[in-house]
Amino acid sequence: MRVTxxxxxxxxxxDPQGEAVGGSLRTLGFTVGGAxxxxxxxxxxxxxxxxxxxxxxxxxxxxxxxxxxxxxFEIEVEGQDE
Amino acid sequence: MRVTxxxxxxxxxxDPQGEAVGGSLRTLGFTVGGAxxxxxxxxxxxxxxxxxxxxxxxxxxxxxxxxxxxxxFEIEVEGQDE
Numbered sequence: 001m002r003v004t005x006x007x008x009x010x011x012x013x014x015d016p017q018g019e020a021v022g023g024s025l026r027t028l029g030f031t032v033g034g035a036x037x038x039x040x041x042x043x044x045x046x047x048x049x050x051x052x053x054x055x056x057x058x059x060x061x062x063x064x065x066x067x068x069x070x071x072x073f074e075i076e077v078e079g080q081d082e
Numbered sequence: 083m084r085v086t087x088x089x090x091x092x093x094x095x096x097d098p099q100g101e102a103v104g105g106s107l108r109t110l111g112f113t114v115g116g117a118x119x120x121x122x123x124x125x126x127x128x129x130x131x132x133x134x135x136x137x138x139x140x141x142x143x144x145x146x147x148x149x150x151x152x153x154x155f156e157i158e159v160e161g162q163d164e
Contacts, residue, residue: 006122021123024146030138033126040088040122041103044115056112064106 001053002078003045007066008038041065050080083127083135084160089148090120123147132162 009015015036022035043060047053057075066073091097097118104117125142129135139157148155 008122008124018123021147025125025142028142028145030142031128032142033128034124035126036124038122038124040090040120041100042090042116042118042120043107044117046113046115060107060110060112060114063110065103 001045001047001050003043003053003057004076004078005041005043005057005061005065006038006074006076007040007061007071008073009036010070010072013070038071050077053077054080083129083132085125085127085135085139086158086160087123087125087139087143087147088120088156088158089122089143089153090155091118092152092154095152120153132159135159136162 009018018034018036021037022032025032025035043057045053045056047056054075054077057077061073061075062068091100100116100118103119104114107114107117125139127135127138129138136157136159139159143155143157144150
């Protein structure tokens with residue numbers, strides 16, 4: 001089952017990469033407000049149901065994929081709505 | 083208007099970060115197939131319509147946010163379906 005994890009810096013956490021992206025876009029002439037940069041992980045998970053896949057990936061996020069102190073994560077399971 | 087850009091390594095492009103994540107997850111006892119790591123950019127774009135926002139962000143991707151040689155990008159405009 002294909003699962004996508006979106007990891008974002010939490011609100012209030014400094015995001016130098018996002019600030020650099022925002023600054024560069026403005027230099028290029030674009031009008032943008034804040035820019036924040038996070039990462040995404042696409043996983044092929046071996047699970048029998050979408051709910052099971054989501055539960056597994058939640059544990060993966062807690063143990064490896066996201067730093068809960070400074071990052072929030074969102075899990076999208078293919079074929080399952082939030 | 084809030085826009086999220088998802089940038090992924092194209093199929094066939096080596097993704098050492100994804101391989102490291104996959105390996106670490108297996109070491110932790112999870113059963114996962116391939117893992118691929120990309121990045122996401124959340125932007126606040128000044129545009130009058132969702133279509134305009136999408137067109138602007140497409141140009142940002144081409145000029146700065148993605149490397150078209152090795153990465154594909156996907157644009158999600160808040161309140162607009164693909």
